[in-house]
Amino acid sequence: MAAVALVSDPATLISLVLACLFGFILGALPGLTATMAVALLVPITFFLSPIAAIASIVAAAATAIFAGDVPGALLRMPGTPASAAYVDDAYALTQQGKVGLVLGLNALCSTIGGVIGTIVLVLFAPVLANFALQFSTFEFLWLACLGLTCSVFVSTEDPLKGAISLLLGVLIATVGMDYTTGYARFTFENPNLYEGISFIPALIGMFALGEIIRTVLGSNNQAVDQATRARIGFGAILRACRDHWRHVFRGSTLGTAIGILPGAGADIASWISSGVARRLSRQPDTWGKGNLEGIVAGSSANNSALSGAWVPALVFAIPGDTITAIAIGVLYLKGMNPGPTIFIQNADLLYAVFLCFFLANLLLLPIGLIAIRFSGLILSIRREFLMPPLLVLAVVGSFAIDNTVFGILVMLALGVLAYILEENKFPLAPMVLGIVLGKLVEQHLMQSLISTQGSIVGLFERPMAGILGAITLAVWLFPFVRWVWNRARG
Amino acid sequence: MRIGDGFFGLFFAIFAAGVLLHVRSFPTLPGQFYGPGFFPAVVLVALLFCGAALIVRSVQQSSEGNFNVSAPAWRVSPRKSVGAAMLLVFGLLFYLAGDWIGFVPLTFGCLLILYLWLGRGIVWSFGLSVALTFFIGGLFRGILRVPLPEGLLSALW
Numbered sequence: 001m002a003a004v005a006l007v008s009d010p011a012t013l014i015s016l017v018l019a020c021l022f023g024f025i026l027g028a029l030p031g032l033t034a035t036m037a038v039a040l041l042v043p044i045t046f047f048l049s050p051i052a053a054i055a056s057i058v059a060a061a062a063t064a065i066f067a068g069d070v071p072g073a074l075l076r077m078p079g080t081p082a083s084a085a086y087v088d089d090a091y092a093l094t095q096q097g098k099v100g101l102v103l104g105l106n107a108l109c110s111t112i113g114g115v116i117g118t119i120v121l122v123l124f125a126p127v128l129a130n131f132a133l134q135f136s137t138f139e140f141l142w143l144a145c146l147g148l149t150c151s152v153f154v155s156t157e158d159p160l161k162g163a164i165s166l167l168l169g170v171l172i173a174t175v176g177m178d179y180t181t182g183y184a185r186f187t188f189e190n191p192n193l194y195e196g197i198s199f200i201p202a203l204i205g206m207f208a209l210g211e212i213i214r215t216v217l218g219s220n221n222q223a224v225d226q227a228t229r230a231r232i233g234f235g236a237i238l239r240a241c242r243d244h245w246r247h248v249f250r251g252s253t254l255g256t257a258i259g260i261l262p263g264a265g266a267d268i269a270s271w272i273s274s275g276v277a278r279r280l281s282r283q284p285d286t287w288g289k290g291n292l293e294g295i296v297a298g299s300s301a302n303n304s305a306l307s308g309a310w311v312p313a314l315v316f317a318i319p320g321d322t323i324t325a326i327a328i329g330v331l332y333l334k335g336m337n338p339g340p341t342i343f344i345q346n347a348d349l350l351y352a353v354f355l356c357f358f359l360a361n362l363l364l365l366p367i368g369l370i371a372i373r374f375s376g377l378i379l380s381i382r383r384e385f386l387m388p389p390l391l392v393l394a395v396v397g398s399f400a401i402d403n404t405v406f407g408i409l410v411m412l413a414l415g416v417l418a419y420i421l422e423e424n425k426f427p428l429a430p431m432v433l434g435i436v437l438g439k440l441v442e443q444h445l446m447q448s449l450i451s452t453q454g455s456i457v458g459l460f461e462r463p464m465a466g467i468l469g470a471i472t473l474a475v476w477l478f479p480f481v482r483w484v485w486n487r488a489r490g
Numbered sequence: 491m492r493i494g495d496g497f498f499g500l501f502f503a504i505f506a507a508g509v510l511l512h513v514r515s516f517p518t519l520p521g522q523f524y525g526p527g528f529f530p531a532v533v534l535v536a537l538l539f540c541g542a543a544l545i546v547r548s549v550q551q552s553s554e555g556n557f558n559v560s561a562p563a564w565r566v567s568p569r570k571s572v573g574a575a576m577l578l579v580f581g582l583l584f585y586l587a588g589d590w591i592g593f594v595p596l597t598f599g600c601l602l603i604l605y606l607w608l609g610r611g612i613v614w615s616f617g618l619s620v621a622l623t624f625f626i627g628g629l630f631r632g633i634l635r636v637p638l639p640e641g642l643l644s645a646l647w
Contacts, residue, residue: 047634160543164502167537171509171530178526183516185526186509209581216574217567388604389622391577392597395584396626399593400636408585412578424493442529454522 003351007359012052015045016059016356020363023060024371027067029383033080034064034266035322039207040390042200042326043397050334050349055356057330058306061323062114062360065266065302066368069106073099082266082302085274085294092290100372104237105292106299107368109248112241113300114361116252117259117307121314122354125343128315132340137451138459140316141444142468144437147262147318149475151430159479161426168421169434170441172197172414179439180446192406199329201398201407202414202435206428207322208394209415212387214423240292247277247297255301259308262433265321266302273301303364307357314338314350317440318433325432494556499544506538573607580604592641598623 006012019041026037037060045053068080069090076091078084093102135143148170152162175186176196187193241248254276255269277297278287287294309320310327317338319325331338336346343350398411418428452458460466513534516527548556561571580600588596598619605615630636 044629044634047636160540160547164498164537164540164544167533167540170533171537174530174533180519181517181526183526185516185530209577212577213574216577217570384608385605385610387577388601388608389626391580391604392600392622392626395581396593396597396630396636396638399584399588399638400630400634403637405585405588405639408581408588412581412585416578420491420493423491424495424498445529446524449522449524449528450519454524 002348003355006049006051006348006352007055007355009049009052011049012055012356015048015052015056016360016363017367019056019059020063020360020367021371023063024067024367026060027064027079028070028371029079029381029386033207033211034061034068034082035326036207036211037061037064038323038326039200039204040393040397042204042330043400045330046200046333046401050331050336051352051356053330053334054327054353055360057323057327058353058357059360059363061306062110062303062364063367065306066107066110066299066364067371069110069299070103070372073102073106080266082270083298084267085270086298088288089291089294092288093292093295096290098290100233101236101240102295103372104234104369105240105296107365107372108237108241109251109296109299110303110368111361111365112248113252113255113302113304114307114364115358116249116300117256117304118354118357118361120253120256120304121307121310121357125311125314128311129340129343132315135340135464136462137444137447138462138465139468141441141448141459142465142472143316144318144441144444145472146468146475147312147316148430148433148437148441149472150262151433153475158425158427162430165421165426165428166430166434169431169436170438171434172202172431173435173438174442179443180450190406192404196439197414197435198402198407198410199435200326200333200401201411203326203329203432204394204398205411205413205415206418206432208390209411210419210422210428212391212394213415213419215383215387241296244292244296247293248300250276251297251300252304255304256308258301259305259320260311262312262318262320265309265323265429266305269305269308270298270302274298303361307361310357314342315340317437319436322429322432325436328436492558492560494548494558495544495551496548496557497559499541499546499548500557501541503538503541503545506534506541510534510538573604576604576607588641589639590641592643593638594623594627594643595641597626 022041023034023037026040027034038057041056041060045056048056065080065082068078068083070079072078072083072087073090073094076087078087090102090106093099148166152159152166173196175193177184177187177194184194251273254273255266258269258272259265274294274297277293278284281287281291281293283291283293305321306323309324312318312320313324313328315338317328319328328338336342336349394411394415395408398407399405401407418431421431422428448459452461460469510531513527513531516525518525518527580596580603583600584593584596601619601622602615605618606612610618627638631638
């Protein structure tokens with residue numbers, strides 16, 4: 001009941017609705033991602049209650065992912081990468097005059113996917129946390145290393161560039177006073193760096209500034225003069241959903257499972273789920289010409305992945321995707337330190353967070369259906385005209401976290417770095433996870449080394465730590481073994 | 491900006507080697523091999539290794555390796571590149587002069603110049619810049635109570 005009282009607070013409900021609208025606008029604009037929406041929202045959540053802050057993040061992310069379907073269907077330009085997997089079919093149906101059916105189905109499947117993902121989160125996370133309570137610093141060390149490694153292999157086609165991106169992120173996390181001795185590292189005697197590089201300005205730079213620069217330099221900034229007006233027939237939407245319930249359910253469960261993997265987010269979930277639907281399709285010849293199977297599978301999967309990503313984030317403090325990486329930062333700021341003990345120390349708050357997940361995903365349907373009617377108006381805005389106020393929001397948001405202009409410098413530096421790296425096919429997700437988890441990995445490593453008197457073998461002595469350590473080392477060594485094997489076979 | 495993989499590999503390898511030399515000056519815990527430099531050193535060795543691997547892969551892909559640096563966006567549209575540079579300059583201006591000019595005048599000036607640069611008329615740009623400045627200022631200063639630097643406007647409040 002305490003959780004219900006926390007969620008029913010008017011401030012929480014108002015933040016939830018406003019975050020939904022904000023997420024819809026940013027998600028519906030091609031090229032602006034759900035992560036960018038969340039990154040820009042963080043400075044505002046800083047001033048909200050913990051529940052209102054998390055509710056806003058969940059609502060903005062869920063709505064932005066759904067809203068990405070709108071320009072995909074109307075213009076064949078996916079609003080977010082998570083909508084790209086089924087954009088051809090959605091656009092083909094729009095050409096056939098079924099835009100209302102496509103967008104309504106997107107909203108309904110996104111809601112179902114989000115709710116199924118949340119059910120898995122609510123049922124699975126406490127069980128996993130109960131198990132994780134037995135973990136010591138050794139197990140957490142290897143688990144964090146495994147999570148980071150996983151992000152390299154899952155989030156990119158080029159693991160070498162993923163590894164470099166990850167290492168840069170971890171290196172950024174080492175800036176500041178050392179955990180064991182308080183020795184100042186890489187601070188250039190600048191007091192602003194003693195506490196390390198501020199996480200939120202760094203993320204705003206990486207996801208907002210990088211995208212702003214790309215949009216200004218981009219060529220496809222044309223507005224849409226007349227977007228097709230969507231007529232929504234609820235009967236047809238429900239019938240289509242019922243006819244494809246297997247794809248909805250499979251997409252939701254697959255999306256949740258993929259979301260749980262560190263580094264794999266809604267984009268990958270959507271592609272894999274659509275790919276599976278294609279392989280199992282009864283009408284493979286209609287793909288790309290208006291097949292609903294890929295649309296329902298993909299839009300269920302991308303929203304369920306958002307909820308799935310919270311499982312490792314809450315239980316192990318290992319983010320499942322870039323959005324939960326940002327959310328972990330917010331949880332720390334709000335005093336809700338993620339990890340298995342959060343289920344004991346902050347049970348009321350946590351169950352309120354779960355309620356927010358349900359509420360945000362259920363709100364997505366009515367807000368989404370209403371917003372679809374105004375989608376033409378949003379799409380008529382030239383994207384580059386939004387960049388000046390978004391730049392100012394990024395600047396003011398970076399300042400607001402610590403009330404210092406140094407945050408702006410961090411935002412600019414990491415924004416330019418992220419832009420250059422991404423333009424050259426270096427993925428950003430491993431870098432973000434490196435920044436988030438770098439400090440944690442170092443803390444666990446140093447604690448473990450101190451408790452084993454510097455014995456490396458001691459890191460493997462506990463049974464679970466030994467298993468996790470062996471798996472981690474095997475994953476690290478696998479590329480070399482494969483390379484040697486390929487060389488030996490000529 | 492397109493930078494060849496070989497160039498990136500070389501940069502990361504040299505960077506990692508340089509910082510590794512710096513990390514060697516960090517102290518260790520008494521009687522132990524580890525200290526504040528241990529974890530960064532592990533990360534830097536891995537980065538050095540990955541940089542070298544990127545160079546090797548680049549050379550394997552083409553005999554000279556890919557060490558090119560190009561900026562296609564600048565060639566295709568210098569105007570857009572100047573626009574992107576302006577965004578960064580305005581960001582830097584907030585950092586360097588935000589405290590004494592103040593965020594409100596800077597926000598207004600930045601929005602006005604950028605909208606004019608994007609080709610909007612003076613009345614449209616002025617009106618929207620004023621509205622957005624009030625909205626962003628009101629949101630952060632009024633509702634969220636962020637102490638945005640007042641700068642030149644401090645005499646007015």
